[in-house]
Amino acid sequence: MAQDERERSELHQVLQGAGERPDRSLGITRRTFLHRSLLAGAGGAASFGWFPLINTLDLSFGALAPFRFAWISDTHLYPRDVNTRFVDKATRAVKEAQAMNPPVDFLIFGGDLAQLGSPVELDLGNEILKDVKARKVFIPGEHDWYLDMGQKWMQLFGQPNWTFDHKGVRFIGLDTVSRGPDYWTVKKMTAEERMGHMATLDGSVAGAWAGVGRDQLEWLDRTLASWAKDKPVVVFSHNPLYEYYPPWNFWVRDWREVQEILRPFSSVTNVHGHTHQVLYNEIGKLRSIGMLATSWPWPYAPEGVPALTKCMVRADPGDPFDGVGWSRLTFNAQGKVDNEYVMWRKDVFAETPTDSGCGDNANQVLHPRVADQMWPSYGAFR
Amino acid sequence: MRVRRAVFIAAGAAAVLVLLIGTPAQAHKEKHTPEQVKVFQEVFMEQVRAGDLLFHGDEAIQKKLKVQLSRTGMACAMCHPFASDNHPHEFPKFQEQIGKFATLRDMINWCIEKPNEGVRIDPDSDAMKALEAYIYWSNRGSKLDPGRH
Numbered sequence: 233m234a235q236d237e238r239e240r241s242e243l244h245q246v247l248q249g250a251g252e253r254p255d256r257s258l259g260i261t262r263r264t265f266l267h268r269s270l271l272a273g274a275g276g277a278a279s280f281g282w283f284p285l286i287n288t289l290d291l292s293f294g295a296l297a298p299f300r301f302a303w304i305s306d307t308h309l310y311p312r313d314v315n316t317r318f319v320d321k322a323t324r325a326v327k328e329a330q331a332m333n334p335p336v337d338f339l340i341f342g343g344d345l346a347q348l349g350s351p352v353e354l355d356l357g358n359e360i361l362k363d364v365k366a367r368k369v370f371i372p373g374e375h376d377w378y379l380d381m382g383q384k385w386m387q388l389f390g391q392p393n394w395t396f397d398h399k400g401v402r403f404i405g406l407d408t409v410s411r412g413p414d415y416w417t418v419k420k421m422t423a424e425e426r427m428g429h430m431a432t433l434d435g436s437v438a439g440a441w442a443g444v445g446r447d448q449l450e451w452l453d454r455t456l457a458s459w460a461k462d463k464p465v466v467v468f469s470h471n472p473l474y475e476y477y478p479p480w481n482f483w484v485r486d487w488r489e490v491q492e493i494l495r496p497f498s499s500v501t502n503v504h505g506h507t508h509q510v511l512y513n514e515i516g517k518l519r520s521i522g523m524l525a526t527s528w529p530w531p532y533a534p535e536g537v538p539a540l541t542k543c544m545v546r547a548d549p550g551d552p553f554d555g556v557g558w559s560r561l562t563f564n565a566q567g568k569v570d571n572e573y574v575m576w577r578k579d580v581f582a583e584t585p586t587d588s589g590c591g592d593n594a595n596q597v598l599h600p601r602v603a604d605q606m607w608p609s610y611g612a613f614r
Numbered sequence: 615m616r617v618r619r620a621v622f623i624a625a626g627a628a629a630v631l632v633l634l635i636g637t638p639a640q641a642h643k644e645k646h647t648p649e650q651v652k653v654f655q656e657v658f659m660e661q662v663r664a665g666d667l668l669f670h671g672d673e674a675i676q677k678k679l680k681v682q683l684s685r686t687g688m689a690c691a692m693c694h695p696f697a698s699d700n701h702p703h704e705f706p707k708f709q710e711q712i713g714k715f716a717t718l719r720d721m722i723n724w725c726i727e728k729p730n731e732g733v734r735i736d737p738d739s740d741a742m743k744a745l746e747a748y749i750y751w752s753n754r755g756s757k758l759d760p761g762r763h
Binding site: 347533593598600602604 | 659662663664666667670686687688691692693694695696697698699701703704711725728729751752753754755756757759762763
């Protein structure tokens with residue numbers, strides 16, 4: 233661990249540079265307030281327990297035409313008859329995003345629509361998302377991809393990476409999941425076995441699957457070549473674009489190359505899923521914001537939580553609506569971007585170590601699993 | 615060593631142990647040989663591997679042990695990768711969700727019944743011991759801190 237920390241520190245020094253920070257116009261504030269729609273009486277909330285409190289991270293980009301967009305991700309849908317809770321939560325997020333007033337300019341779905349990549353799961357998710365009438369853009373998660381190597385996903389949602397300009401901002405969607413190393417051919421795995429290993433966050437078999445890849449790095453470089461260095465860029469990715477915790481693929485393995493491409497731009501924001509938790513990080517001029525899942529919260533990793541992250545509260549495992557939700561992002565008239573974590577229960581950020589998802593892990597030392605390293609079963613009981 | 619051979623090794627292992635170290639009454643009367651220590655460790659690790667599979671939702675081992683830990687598709691590891699946030703080193707303690715002073719086994723059963731909507735298991739069953747072995751093994755080196763909330 234000491235060596236890891238040394239390497240991280242050296243990399244940080246190289247990438248950070250002297251006095252290099254996100255654009256100085258980017259003020260960060262946090263505030264907590266009641267959901268506006270509920271304050272206005274909408275939503276039919278009958279008890280205080282259903283009043284979500286929303287925490288806000290404000291980022292200012294400079295003058296822009298105002299607009300809003302929403303992020304939903306990590307619904308991890310099983311077939312409807314297997315898990316109704318996940319369906320209920322995805323449906324709730326979609327209804328709330330659709331009810332935003334003024335409406336969103338677009339919705340970004342940030343990956344892991346399905347749990348095991350089956351056509352039934354992906355079709356179910358597509359059906360639920362049809363209730364959002366605004367433009368929708370999609371990036372894939374690993375759970376969507378490795379049953380049929382993205383065939384069904386691409387049939388439904390198109391190319392996994394893309395770019396568009398909207399009211400002075402260049403938006404880029406990256407595919408960070410499809411370039412995993414081949415761990416299945418030599419082991420003669422079925423498609424279901426391949427998917428099963430990919431769907432196990434703490435598995436040992438799929439390895440460092442998260443990455444952007446040489447070809448997509450070149451595409452990213454070309455895509456940004458024509459963009460002024462002082463104009464805002466927002467990059468959507470399923471995995472975070474920095475090294476948080478590689479054993480759970482809370483990173484992309486080529487994050488250094490990504491940083492090099494983004495480094496000349498003064499205002500870059502990465503919005504990512506996969507980690508199912510509140511996260512905030514800065515490296516050089518790039519800021520990264522981790523989004524909530526609608527399905528369930530992951531615990532914070534035992535190491536690597538960015539120092540700039542104000543950790544979320546410990547979730548109540550008995551309440552399926554705690555620790556999860558979606559995000560509402562608003563470019564307001566002052567050119568500020570509000571990221572509002574719409575968590576469906578009480579507080580988002582922890583105020584004391586006792587209630588913190590990070591503070592809760594004091595004294596905890598963890599080790600990787602063993603059963604999936606055994607030849608020839610690799611995690612299956614035979 | 616394959617899990618199948620090992621999950622139900624308890625009876626066989628007991629016989630091996632008797633052969634290696636004599637009857638239980640003679641335990642600790644002789645110096646331990648490296649072979650004995652290796653057998654002790656093997657017995658433990660087989661339970662760890664079995665618990666690992668249960669923890670990650672393997673259906674075949676659940677069928678073999680006649681348990682159903684989940685009916686929602688959720689597995690223990692989906693909220694507890696690397697058995698994190700289990701905090702076995704903090705039990706026994708007052709467990710808020712259960713509303714009483716509880717052991718790790720109590721909490722395992724609570725998770726099976728509530729979030730996973732599975733079927734509660736016998737606290738002294740092979741499945742429970744295997745889950746306990748995996749959770750403790752994954753958290754080895756954690757500071758013993760019973761009662762911590």
